[in-house]
Amino acid sequence: MSGPERAPGPDEAHSPAEPAKASGASGAGPARGWRRPDASMSLLSDLFAGKVLDPGYTEAAARRAAEGAAPAPRRGRLGGAGVLFVLTLVGVLVAVTGAEVRRSEPVAAEQRSRLVHEIRARTGESDELQRRLDRLRAETERARAVALARSTAGRHAREDLAAAGAAAAATPASGPAFVVTLDDAPRPGRDGRGAEDGRVYDQDLQILVNGLWAAGATAIGVNGQRLTATTAIRTAGEAILVDYRPLTGPYEVTALGDAGAVRDAFRDSAADRRLRLLEDRYRIRYETRRADRVRLPAAGALQPRYARPQEQGDGQDGGNGDGGGQ
16 A cells, blocks of 8 residues: 655746646546646647647657557658659650741741742732733823814813713822821830830821811822722731721821812821821831822722612713714
């Protein structure tokens, strides 16, 4: 039979292992002995004493050591091998992709060169056909003028055809002109306003051309290409198309007519104010000048889109009158 419990001595009161012995005493109930004042700070005490492992991990390690069990295989080496395999596979894929890209570069360059050559060849053929058409038109105009000059009615018809041809841009035109030049903004400045904001778009040319027509221009051309009442000014990618032909800046818009009157009427118009605003805000190039004499070629052949049936009496009045007079 054991004696009565003794009070802890001074040395035992400061032993770090004592709380574990008191809490782990065998018996029917919990221990009722003395408790350390710093029991609530056991975590800090364990940290200062070097006990960084949880007591459960310590107990499990002691149990495995007592049973003589072999330590579990470390998974770090397997994980390292897996990472190495993945990195090797990625490297192989990158190398194969790079090799494919290098092999495809000469093919792509060859295809691009072939396309550029074909575009230039087709453009040359189109220009040659246009020159041939202009020569045939000039020959036809000379032959028609000779035929119409043989009679008074023919001469009147020639004058009417000349006026209609000038209005439809079917004949060349020349004379003094008011010239407007538009171009993209220069390279970006310190304020960050770049060429993307300072580009000339198709609507800018449309507004300019409409403003020149309203100012009294008799004929208008963009970079030497004659405009008609049905000419379309559009955008395809980064190029501006005038009558479906691509143009590049600077865009020189020539307006034939009384240059001084056109300039005065165009000044401070809605088109002029818009272009000056674009010049101030986005730094596009906007310049105007007068030219003493400019020649614009004839426009392309017109494609009729609408027709109406001729009245029955329209084609027979002249014939009946001639016959009656004879």
